[in-house]
Each structure stands twice: as structure tokens, then as C-alpha cells.
Amino acid sequence: MKTSCKPLFFTMLLGSILLFQGCGGSGGGASPAGGYGYGDGPPPKDIDVSGLPDAVPRHEPITLAGNKSPYTVLGKTYQVMPSSKGFRQRGLASWYGNKFHGRTTSNGEIYSMYEMTAAHKTLPIPCYVKVTNLENGRSVIVRVNDRGPFHGDRVIDLSYAAAKKLGYSDQGTAKVEISVVDPSNYQDNAVAWPQLASGPAMLPEARVDAGGRANNAYLQVGVFSNQLAATDLSQRLSGVTEYPVVIRQQPSPQPLFKVLVGPVADHLKLFDLKTTLGQIDNLSPFIVYD
Numbered sequence: 001m002k003t004s005c006k007p008l009f010f011t012m013l014l015g016s017i018l019l020f021q022g023c024g025g026s027g028g029g030a031s032p033a034g035g036y037g038y039g040d041g042p043p044p045k046d047i048d049v050s051g052l053p054d055a056v057p058r059h060e061p062i063t064l065a066g067n068k069s070p071y072t073v074l075g076k077t078y079q080v081m082p083s084s085k086g087f088r089q090r091g092l093a094s095w096y097g098n099k100f101h102g103r104t105t106s107n108g109e110i111y112s113m114y115e116m117t118a119a120h121k122t123l124p125i126p127c128y129v130k131v132t133n134l135e136n137g138r139s140v141i142v143r144v145n146d147r148g149p150f151h152g153d154r155v156i157d158l159s160y161a162a163a164k165k166l167g168y169s170d171q172g173t174a175k176v177e178i179s180v181v182d183p184s185n186y187q188d189n190a191v192a193w194p195q196l197a198s199g200p201a202m203l204p205e206a207r208v209d210a211g212g213r214a215n216n217a218y219l220q221v222g223v224f225s226n227q228l229a230a231t232d233l234s235q236r237l238s239g240v241t242e243y244p245v246v247i248r249q250q251p252s253p254q255p256l257f258k259v260l261v262g263p264v265a266d267h268l269k270l271f272d273l274k275t276t277l278g279q280i281d282n283l284s285p286f287i288v289y290d
Contacts, residue, residue, distance in 0.1 A: 040099035042160055042169065043113065043228065049165045051255065052225045054141035055116040057128035057183040066107030066125035066147065073150045084127040084180045091155030093131065093176040095163035096148075102236070105146035110236075113160035114229035119146035120156050120178075128181040131158065133166040133174050140165050141181055161226070217270050218262035219285040221277060230257035237261060240280050241273065260288070 069080035132139040149157040168174035224230045250256040264270040
């Protein structure tokens with residue numbers, strides 16, 4: 001990995017970041033260099049991605065945020081595609097890591113190098129793509145929520161975790177094939193995928209007493225297969241709420257780390273907190289009962 005570059009390249013990189021932020025993008029999508037960005041790199045400690053689940057495709061509305069079209073970066077103008085249906089592409093993939101970890105992506109979400117996400121120049125946000133490393137045959141499914149890469153002939157920027165799972169994080173780039181995943185077809189064929197923080201599909205029924213107070217109610221704000229990612233989110237949440245932020249491990253069928261806020265005894269305060277966290281960190285918290 002490159003950790004330094006010539007002053008001219010740094011000037012161009014800084015200029016492109018400022019320009020792209022003016023177009024409504026930021027975070028990893030502002031990096032023309034992806035995994036070779038100035039000062040970018042992997043996490044401070046090596047992570048095990050062998051048990052990291054892929055992103056689970058689901059139907060999501062195309063947002064205004066992140067889909068400004070046309071937009072211009074480094075003198076080149078890009079048109080966001082109106083639909084991702086049937087899209088396929090081959091080219092060079094890069095990755096972006098700790099330089100952009102915790103910053104906002106082009107659609108306003110928080111970038112985590114531990115999650116299965118990606119940046120693409122023209123695919124509508126959000127969408128899901130299958131990325132196959134043509135050099136070793138490995139595949140992952142990632143959620144596109146950012147713009148980039150804008151350097152050379154690279155066609156997609158993956159999160160560090162996704163790149164490591166594909167086996168090219170050390171070399172920086174790899175030849176890949178990208179194909180859009182239709183959530184309808186995926187859900188028809190998917191079997192036994194781990195539950196992620198996308199909805200309360202397996203949660204118990206709410207238990208509320210006659211006074212409208214919830215018993216041992218928490219907000220679940222994230223589920224990760226990697227403890228570092230769970231810890232990172234819990235630390236960020238601790239700075240925006242007075243309620244305790246805890247991590248609970250689910251040992252089977254595979255280790256999962258749940259980030260919970262609470263308990264919150266007052267039912268009205270619980271829903272107020274749910275709304276507040278959703279607005280502050282672009283999360284989708286939902287209520288669980290202990």
C-alpha cells in the first residue's frame with residue numbers, strides 16, 4: 001500500500017475532494033484513489049473476515065441523497081443510471097479504509113471499513129451488487145451507498161472488509177466482474193441467511209404494561225459479525241445519548257455482536273430516542289425486549 005505520494009498528486013486529490021463535496025458527495029466516494037488514497041490504509045489491527053456475512057439484498061427506495069445527476073469530478077461529468085436492472089461490468093476494483101472510516105458516504109450514511117459496502121460512479125444508490133474476483137473466483141455481495149472511485153480505470157471501490165474477503169486487500173486492486181442483484185430473485189433463492197440490522201424479523205412481541213411502559217426495552221442499532229465494528233458503533237453512540245450502549249454476543253449459529261441502547265423504561269422516551277438516533281446517525285434502530 002502506498003502511504004505517500006508526490007505533491008502534485010496530493011494537490012489533485014485534495015482538489016477533487018473539495019469539488020466532489022460541493023456536488024453532494026463526501027467520505028470514501030471523495031477519494032479518487034480508493035485503497036491507494038493519500039494516507040489511507042487498513043485497520044490498525046488485522047481482522048478476521050472469514051465469518052463476515054455478505055450484505056443481504058432488500059428492496060429500498062432510491063434516495064435523493066447520493067444520486068445528484070449529472071455531477072462532475074476532476075473535470076469529468078457522470079450521469080447516474082435511472083435503474084440498476086441487468087447491469088454488468090468488468091474492470092479493476094480498489095478499496096478504501098481507515099482514512100474514511102466514520103465519515104459520511106455520498107448518501108449521508110456513516111462509512112465503516114468493516115461492513116460490506118461499495119462505491120460506484122453511476123449505479124443508483126442504494127443497490128446491491130455481486131462482485132467476483134476474476135483472479136481467484138471468490139464472490140461477495142455488497143451494498144452500494146457511495147460514489148467513486150475517480151482514479152484511473154477503476155470501476156468500483158469496496159470497503160476494506162469486502163476487499164479482504166475477496167482476497168485482494170494486500171495487493172490493493174483486482175480484476176472483478178460486477179453484476180446487480182435483484183432483491184426479489186435473491187429472496188426467492190436465499191436460504192438461512194443470518195439476520196442483520198435490517199428489520200425485526202425474529203424479534204419477540206412487544207411487552208408493554210397498562211401504563212404504556214415497556215419492560216426491559218432496548219433499541220437495537222446494529223448487528224455485526226466483527227466485534228471491532230460493533231465496538232466502533234457503540235463508542236460513537238455513547239457520545240450522542242445518555243442511555244447505556246451495550247454489546248451482546250449471540251454465540252450461534254455463528255458469532256454475532258448486537259449493539260443495543262438501553263434499557264429505556266418509558267415507552268414514549270423509547271420512541272423519541274428511536275427517532276433521534278435515526279436522524280443523527282442515519283441508522284434504522286428498532287425495539288427489542290429482553
